[in-house]
Every structure is written in C-alpha cells, then in structure tokens.
Amino acid sequence: MNTCFLGELISECSLSFHIVEVQQSLPIKSLSCKLVGKRPALSLEAFLRDHYLSGIPVVIRDSMDHWPAKSKWNDMNYLRRVAGFRTVPVEVGKNYLCPEWKQELITFSEFLERTRSNDTTSVETTYLAQHQLFDQIQELRQDIVIPDYCFTGGGEIRSLNAWFGPARTVTPLHHDPHHNILAQVVGKKYVRLYSASLSDELHPHSETMLSNSSQVDLDNIDEKEFPNILDLEFQDCILEEGEMLYIPPKWWHYVRSLTTSFSVSFWWSDAEKLDD
Template identity: 45%
Template structure:
C-alpha cells in the first residue's frame, strides 16, 4: 500500500483482536464472528504488501454487509439490536480499505470519493466503531485531498464567485406578522431561565450567535467545499405529510446542485436536508458553531444537534417535539408560527401513532369545514433571520417555512423541568 494511504487509513495495529470487543456472538452468531475475523486477517495481510489485492478480497465483505443490511431492515429500526449496526459499520470500514487495496492504492480523486461514500454509508447505517474509525478515515481523506488541491493551486469547487442560488418557479411569500413572538437581546442566563425556560415561553434571542464563525463563512459553496462529498439522507417533497414524500441518499454536493442551484431540475422539485446529524459526519463544519450557554445552564450537556438545509419554500408541517429546542438561524430566513401546548385540542393531531405529534391542518391554507376549531387557536409568529435563535419549549407546536435558501441548526435538550414530558 502506498505510504499516503497508510497514513490516511491509519489502520490500528490491534484491530485483528477487535471483533469480540464490538460484537456479541450470542446475537450475531458464531459464524458471523468467524467470518469477520477471517476478513480482518485477509485485509490486514494484503495491506502489508506492495502489490494490488485481488478483487476476491471484497466478496466476503459484501456478503457480511448484505447479511447485516437484511437484519437492519427487518422490522422496526428502533428494535434492531446494536450489534447489527456495529457489524455494518466495521465491515464498511474494511470494505473501504479493501477497495483501496484492490485498486492498487493510487490516491486518485475518484478513489477518495469512493472511500468516503463507503465510510459514510457505514456511519449512517451503523454509527461508528473502533474509536470512531469511520469518521477519522473520512477526515483524513478530506485533509489529504485539500492538501493536494492547495499544493496544485486548484480547488475542487473551482471559481464559484459567480454562483448564486436559483430563483424558484413559485417564490415563497413573506407574510405579515400579526401576533409577534417576543424578541430580546442576549438575556442573562438567570433571566432566560426564570422568564422563559421555567415558564415554557417561546422567545427569539438576538445576538446569541454573534461568536459563530458560521455566520460569516457559510454559503452553499462553502458547504460544498467542507462536506460536499458526504452522503446524506434527503427528503424529497415539500412536506413529510404529503403522499408523494420520500427520501433519497445523495451527496451534499449533488443536493446543492439540484435543489439549491436547480441544475437538471427545471420544475423546481423541492427537497430538504432535514433533521440530520451532519456535524457528526463533518467535524470541520462543527467547528463553525458553538453550543449556546443557555443549553448547559438548563442542565443538559449533550444536546441533540441537527442540521436543516434547504431551498426557499421548504415546509415543516405544524408539529411538536418532546424536547426543548433552540433553533439557530445561520443562513437565510424562516417564517415561524407557534401554538402553545394548551391549544392542542384545536389543532387536530393525526390519529395514527406515527404522526400523533403532527397536525392535520395546513396552517397557511386551513380547511375550516373539516377543522372548524382551528380558527379559535391562539398563536404567535415571527421571522427568524440569520443570527437569531428561537427558543421553542417542549411540546410547543410549530410550523416552519423557509423564505429563502436557509440553513438552521437545532439543539434539542432536556430542561430541568421537562423530565415528565420526555
């Protein structure tokens, strides 16, 4: 293997003894353990040689991945044993290494993208194993590619000064605000807790993101540069309650081209990179954001951090979440409509368990013949601009529509008073 790939892959010297540390034979079976151990030995043996490995090195790995895939997609995702996730993650990394070996180790752009794609799938489906080896490998590949591009005087994104998000066929209108959400500028931690968190009162906090590098740095092309090769799940359709809504895996770069710039998308089909842990996949992007002090002060040191990136016109239907939420607007603007928990009876939640936290009402075009009480529901609304942070209490209903190309970061956390509602 070429020295460059030895550094990039950073193969642990004790990995040959690691299958027992990540898998329980009583769950996956003794035969799976034996096959995984054999695959590890074969991959390590070929990694120590200078010659290209035979294509047959990949076959047992493909078999193990297929077996794990079948287990992951049998029954409910939440009921799948963690061992199957770990198996998929471990074999994905081995497949990435084997792919390099089979192709002779020449560090080309195409091979780097393939290694990232394989590791991304492993991380999406399995999480990570062996002290975060999938994310470390991806980061090493990206650092190597960036170094080569800088040395050659080239950028993978090219000259992008002329690129701007395309206007969509039906622009998203900016509504008049009738009942504004309270807005304050950087309240003290104590004031936020006593006035808003403890009383479950929504508020827009201005100035809370002033120290975020993301405010000055992020644009569609910056995102492409930092994480354009990363594979992510994208929602296709305007809202998740629509019958034609679906999901598709694609790279961030492909998403930007098709749904932000509308390349090969003349009808302006809508898509949304929504509720995704992008910052775990792309640590370089995570360096540009900072967890608000209000979260830690509320008593939760490990909030769930998700990315919400999409074109003008994306919609999150009226729904509530069981956790407290800080919605931080980094790029673009969003229209927000909020209803307190006590208005739930007038919001007509879906009867199915899966959509029980989602209203049947189209907030901006309600059918009052079907949902007559909706007109009586009290609400607050506002425009969330870049640099603003919105506190959404647990179980507070919220409707969100982007008014432009938008990137938001949500911090879901457990407040000190919310144990009973989670």
C-alpha cells in the first residue's frame, strides 16, 4: 500500500488500532483498490438516485445518532440485564463453510462471557449470526430504528437480524436476495464487496443450500484452483461504529469483525417482489 493511501485511510477510518495489524488480518489486496464511498446524512432522494436505482454500495454516516442502542449496547451489564436469561443459537468455529463449524444453544449471559473471553483465551470463536434477536427480546428492539432508506421502492422489511461477536468473526463470501442495510452499532468491521455481475467468476457452491456462497476462501486463497480471483475488481471498507452500509441485492460480500462488534442487518424487497 502506498504511503499516501495509507495516510488517507487512517484519516478516513480514525482507527484506534495499528493499521499494520489490521492489514495482516485481512484478505490479500484489502483497502488498496477501491474504497466504498462514504456520505454523511444521505438524503432519501440522493440514495434513490445514486445507489438504489443504480445498484451501487454506499456507506451512510450520521444516520444512527438517535438510536438508543448507540449509548446502551456498549454496556455488557445492560445487555445481560435485558437478555441474559434468554436462550440463543450461536455459531462456533471459523465459519459455516468449515467442517469443524457447529451450532449451540446457550444463554445470552454465557454468550457474553464467551465474547469477553475470546480476546484472552483459546476459547473457540462464538458468533451470534443472522439471528432474529429483536423478535425475541423487545427491549433490544426498542433500541433501534428501521432506517427510512429501507422503505425505498415501496417494499417491506423481509428480515431484521442481529450479528454479535468478538473480533475475528468471519462471514464468508456470499450474496443475499434482498436490499440490505448493515448498521454498525458497536465496534468496527471490514467488508469486501463484489458486483453481482461477477457471480460465475466467484465459483458458487453447486449444492442448493450453499449456492449463494463462494468456494473461494478469501482468508486462504487457493491460487491454483482459482487463478483469476485476485484479478477481479472489488470495493471494500472499514465500517465504523455509527455507520450503515447499503449492499444491493446479489452483491457478494465478505465480512470480518475487527473488534467486538454488534451489527444489525435490515433486508427489504421492492414492491413488485412482495410475492416472491
């Protein structure tokens, strides 16, 4: 990475950890090609015109300051008080494509303890991933607000999910069928995005259940099996606390937590797709 770009990146992200350490933990070429654009307090008109209709990702700043979650979810005691006794499904292991990956049912208090311990022990990474936690715990649902952007296109919310875990949790390269706003409430995440037009080059799994997931492991790329993968164009970013990332339908994305992280994803459909 050239020094000019490095200086720009540090200023852009206001990283509280050393940039070299971040680079060493990320896939090849990360943060050296094209950064996802960041726009403050993006108007609905501009979002519709510049991103929704054109299918271009964007990071939206300054649109979550009114969320109660912004001041509450950094407090483990608060989370334990409102949700500690509830049972939640968690993922254990690197990610769902790895053979050693498994799922468990544990209390939210136990999950919080594992999250705390992950930074200091060899406890296997435990991730509360794509869980409808807010249907289960109304106190947490009241801490967030559905972004107005999610009503673009006259559709409706299809899914509202929580993503909560320690640093180094990974969601492997995959795509989703709906429009997606990923709201970063606590911590930081690295996100890499590939256009939907590159689907064939990203080698989706042939199994029906995994057909939206790539065979390419960006953390350990097999250049013999996938010789052209490093030549494919992508966009990426570090999603900061208080920022939202718009991911258009079918765009491939890889996500890695850089710190303890609590995110919320909002999926929604266009009006004409409500019957899908």
